[in-house]
Amino acid sequence: MPDVSLTTLALLCLAAAAAGWIDAVVGGGGLVQLPALLVGLPHLPTAYVLATNKAVAVVGTGAAAVTYTRRTRIDLRTALRIGVAAALGSLAGASFAAGINSAVLRPLIMVVLLTVLGFVLFRPAFGAAPAAGPVSRRRVLTAILLAGTGIGFYDGLLGPGTGTFLVIALAAILRLDLVAASATTKVVNVCTNLGALAMFAYQGAVLWRLAAVMAVFNLTGGMIGARMALKRGSGFVRGVLVVVVVSLVVKLADDQWFA
Incomplete structure (x- = not known):
């Protein structure tokens, strides 16, 4: 474990718990956890921060996936097909991660977040209810290529x-409601995390002891978040999505231009 103060470790663990909760409800927990690691471990190469973030995230995401699959019906076969493609895409992406400069992360993430926010705000009925009828093969293939390989x-x-x-x-491609989309996402996200983690572990970039401590908190947050999302439904998930995205855009903008 790197030499970090107890205060820094405590804050990283709180960030991991919050990230686990957010990730389970609507995804995007890394937007809390990764900046916390970048701030808490400022002198480490970016690849080590990204690798440790993955090692923590895979635990909370896995717990959330188990909780969802036990309590709601999802098309596990389709989720795993997308997940395999995502794992391969993630493995490829991780092989390039060592060359990423942390200075480019904030503006890039802000652009993507603003795109997400605009989509959600201008589509108020998005993800409220699933479409009737089975999903076509074409839509499944599109999900495998775009949501799997691309996002992976x-x-x-x-x-x-x-x-x-x-x-x-x-939700858009397979016409799922937001709760079912979140449940399917957890299965896919476990695959992407494992793919990236395998490459990072091969490169020796994972800070395993720090990751193990943070993973306990991420696990707890993930289990609580999944239960809340299942209990409260798509409206709750959408509300959390908007709040999380707005908060993170404001925070990243402040760090980029005013800090």
């Missing part, structure tokens, strides 16, 4: 917001 590559390369992008992509 992004997850391995950068990561923050992957869950949120998956929720929106799966």
